[in-house]
Amino acid sequence: MRWYWIDRFIELESGSHARAVKNVSLAEEHLHDHFPGFPVMPASLIIEGLAQTGGILLGEARNFRDNVILAKVPRMEFHDVAVPGDQLIYSAQLQDIREEGGSVTVQADVGDRRIADGEIMFVHLSTDDPQLSRINQRAFVFQTNLLDRSADNPVPDAAGGPASAAEKQS
Amino acid sequence: MPSSEEIYARVRDVLVDALGLEDDEVTPEATLIGDLGAESIDFLDIVFRLEKEFDIKIPRGELFPENLAAADSGLVEDGKVTPEGIEQLREKMPHADIDRFAQDPQVSAIPDLFTVDMICRFLASRLS
Incomplete structure (x- = not known):
């Protein structure tokens, strides 16, 4: 299992905002334990999906030169549940960005139902930090074409590598 | 300029x-x-919020110096900050109560220099 809690981006305005989709499926094993007979998307994984949406928005704004690490969730409120068959739309707006880190406000919606909203903070860690040598944020985004497989921005041809994808989005 | 009470x-x-208090x-x-x-x-979170609340920019290390x-x-000698170190603290943290700290300059007490009052004094000087 890979730690991807968004399926694809549907919008990314560099340095401003982003939206991503997470389709909730009964094929996801964790839903059978959470909860038996009453499958709902765990709130913690909604936060993770929101953090991936906001974290990639933040990372892209500095061309992925930092490791963007989820550091703090100052506020998160849940208003409703998401169940199998729902399509969660995660939205993130960049609030602050500086050398040390950044923050975003986020919302999760299913149609016109607000599931959650809150704030998330990230810190920037240097990519040459030995503890982080195995983290490759650029690969996280581009090996899966998270940014490319959107309706308005179809999968690029073979010549379009990661760098050109970043340029396209900026 | 806002009053000190404000x-x-x-x-x-x-x-x-920021701290859920x-x-x-x-x-x-x-x-x-x-x-x-x-x-x-939390220090970065506080800086973000202060910047927004007071519409100012707070460069890295200016309010909360690092290291x-x-x-x-x-x-530092024997767990205490030397007189030279205290002078350096005065320069780096002009809004902290260094006089009180200097009476018993234990290194372990440095975090106690970061007080609510220190933030208020920093802002009063920035906004004046």
């Missing part, structure tokens, strides 16, 4: 939001780490 009230609100937990003398439970990441009197700085 600055304090707005700083209190910022800390309540009740209003009455915040006092001018409260230390951010010891009394209010702030952790390292104060590190063990290898030569400014």
Whole structure:
């Protein structure tokens, strides 16, 4: 299992905002334990999906030169549940960005139902930090074409590598 | 320029939001780490919120300097900050109560220099 809690981006305005989709499926094993007979998307994984949406928005704004690490969730409120068959739309707006880190406000919606909203903070860690040598944020985004497989921005041809994808989005 | 009472009230609100506190937990003398439970990441959160609340820019290290009197700085002896180290603290943290700290300059007491009052004094000087 890979730690991807968004399926694809549907919008990314560099340095401003982003939206991503997470389709909730009964094929996801964790839903059978959470909860038996009453499958709902765990709130913690909604936060993770929101953090991936906001974290990639933040990372892209500095061309992925930092490791963007989820550091703090100052506020998160849940208003409703998401169940199998729902399509969660995660939205993130960049609030602050500086050398040390950044923050975003986020919302999760299913149609016109607000599931959650809150704030998330990230810190920037240097990519040459030995503890982080195995983290490759650029690969996280581009090996899966998270940014490319959107309706308005179809999968690029073979010549379009990661760098050109970043340029396209900026 | 806002009055010192106004600055304090707005700083209190910022800390309540950033640290998940009740209003009455915040006092001018409260230390951010010891009394209010702030952790390292909270300092960046506080800076973000103060910038927004007061519409100012706070460069890195200006309000919350990093690596104060590190063990290898030569400014620490036997767990105490040397007179040179204290002078350096005065330069780096002009809004902290260094006089009180200097009476018993234990390195372990450095985090106590970060108080609510220090933030208010920093802002008063920035906004004047």
